[in-house]
Amino acid sequence: MPINRVRRSVVVAACLQAAVVAATVTPMGLSQAQTAWPTKQVRIVVPFAPAGTTDILARAIAPELSKAFGQTFYVDNKPGAGANLGADLVAKSAPDGYTILMGTVGTHGINRALYEKLPFDPIKDFVPITLVAGVPNVMVVNAEKAKERNINTVADFIAYAKARPGQLNMASSGNGTSIHLSGEMFKSMSGTFMVHFPYKGSSPALLDLVGGATDVMFDNLPSSLQLIKSGKLKALAVTSTQRSAALPDVPTLEQAGGPALKGFDSSSWFGLLAPAGTAPEIVARIQQEVAKSLNSAAIKEKLLAQGAIPSGNSSVEFAKFIDAEHKKWALVVKNSGAKVD
Numbered sequence: 001m002p003i004n005r006v007r008r009s010v011v012v013a014a015c016l017q018a019a020v021v022a023a024t025v026t027p028m029g030l031s032q033a034q035t036a037w038p039t040k041q042v043r044i045v046v047p048f049a050p051a052g053t054t055d056i057l058a059r060a061i062a063p064e065l066s067k068a069f070g071q072t073f074y075v076d077n078k079p080g081a082g083a084n085l086g087a088d089l090v091a092k093s094a095p096d097g098y099t100i101l102m103g104t105v106g107t108h109g110i111n112r113a114l115y116e117k118l119p120f121d122p123i124k125d126f127v128p129i130t131l132v133a134g135v136p137n138v139m140v141v142n143a144e145k146a147k148e149r150n151i152n153t154v155a156d157f158i159a160y161a162k163a164r165p166g167q168l169n170m171a172s173s174g175n176g177t178s179i180h181l182s183g184e185m186f187k188s189m190s191g192t193f194m195v196h197f198p199y200k201g202s203s204p205a206l207l208d209l210v211g212g213a214t215d216v217m218f219d220n221l222p223s224s225l226q227l228i229k230s231g232k233l234k235a236l237a238v239t240s241t242q243r244s245a246a247l248p249d250v251p252t253l254e255q256a257g258g259p260a261l262k263g264f265d266s267s268s269w270f271g272l273l274a275p276a277g278t279a280p281e282i283v284a285r286i287q288q289e290v291a292k293s294l295n296s297a298a299i300k301e302k303l304l305a306q307g308a309i310p311s312g313n314s315s316v317e318f319a320k321f322i323d324a325e326h327k328k329w330a331l332v333v334k335n336s337g338a339k340v341d
Contacts, residue, residue: 037282041072043099044272047086047107049079049201052173053220053308057132057270058102060302064293065286075102079200082175082340083107084118091120095277100129100286103273106177109325113333114176115340122326128318129272130287131311132294133303136240136267137182137218139253140233142209154236154256157216161192170194171205171214175340179205181329182218182239182266184336186253189261209233220268221246221307239266246307266332269325271311271318283315 044062048054058075065073078086087107093099101107108122141151151157161168170187172180175198187194197214199205202223208214210232217224221244227233228247237253238244241264253264272290274283291312293299303310313321333339 037097037279037285038069038071040098041074042069042097043076044073044102045086045090045099046075046077046102047079047083047104048077048173049199049203050077051223052202053135053222053268054102054104054270055201055203056222056306057303057308060299061132061290061293064296064299065289068289068293069285079174082111082115082177082180082198084111084115084120084176087111087122088119090273090275091125093275095275095279097274097278097282097286099275101126101273102132103271104177105267105269105325105329106174106180108271108273108322109269110178110181110329110333111176112326113330114181114338123322125276126273127276127278127283128315128322129274129283130290130315131269131271131313131318131321132290133308133310134267134269135221135306135308136238136244137179138221138224138228138238138244138247138250138307139182139186139216139218139236140209140224140228141216141236142212142214143231143234145212145215146234151234151236154251154253154261155258157236158190158192158257158260161190161194165193166195168194168215169197169213171197171199171209171217173202173205173219174198174200178266178268179218179220181332181336181338183216184338185264185266185332186218186261188336189264190257191260206233218266225306239264241265244307246305269321271322287312287315 044058046055046058062073062075078089083106090099090101112122149160170183202219209217228235235250237251237256239253253261294310294312300310
């Protein structure tokens with residue numbers, strides 16, 4: 001055989017062998033690269049101001065994830081535009097696992113129906129990781145004002161509000177939050193009218209409620225609980241269908257409001273989401289560690305004491321839950337007539 005032909009045969013054989021090796025090794029290399037995540041700190045974006053329930057839950061799991069992965073998971077508060085500012089930031093972030101969102105019933109259950117236009121798509125632009133916890137909201141009023149006005153029950157509050165249409169101010173953590181929609185649902189079902197004042201989170205809203213600048217709020221239970229226990233706020237009812245173990249003596253709105261509030265149910269939830277396109281392996285690893293931490297006695301006890309019910313479900317289960325929540329809240333928004341430009 002001519003020398004040139006031999007050389008060509010050797011080269012071709014070498015190329016084929018290299019291709020086989022590459023085909024065998026490349027998936028392993030990709031797997032190893034994905035397994036190496038995280039190699040730097042991970043940001044958990046909270047789309048509200050510090051000290052609210054979204055922030056409380058994010059800060060409860062961040063240290064657990066830091067320990068599990070050996071890299072810092074830190075909370076970055078990005079409040080504004082009814083939580084849409086922070087959600088949009090994450091939606092447009094690189095899908096590399098280094099920026100994730102602590103989403104809420106507002107960002108992924110309500111806002112799509114409430115806002116005429118959103119800068120992101122809550123479904124297409126995210127991949128659900130896991131539901132962290134669900135919490136009831138609680139109808140709270142300034143304790144001193146309640147005493148002056150002789151408001152001891154939900155029925156007392158409704159009577160007082162009906163006698164003064166448009167004179168009471170209803171605070172919320174922002175447009176589109178479950179706190180806002182709980183109030184809108186209450187107004188619609190009770191036949192009362194109050195002026196809505198949206199804030200950039202529960203913390204500043206609660207400060208004004210305690211200070212007497214506003215009259216009522218349907219806050220997430222964990223962020224109001226200590227103010228209730230200290231006597232600064234008076235809890236009239238919880239918005240869930242069952243009483244909360246954290247406030248066993250406080251009735252539900254259905255129990256306290258009579259026939260007008262029959263079937264009232266407006267609970268909040270909080271969960272982690274990543275930008276669409278994030279590797280399934282990264283999503284699965286975060287979900288597994290969150291579920292593990294939420295199942296630990298210390299974290300579970302801490303959240304239950306604040307009125308939060310831990311979850312840690314799978315990405316698929318969380319996606320189905322979000323879809324059901326969007327359908328539910330779209331109907332609430334429609335019935336309430338609430339809209340935000």
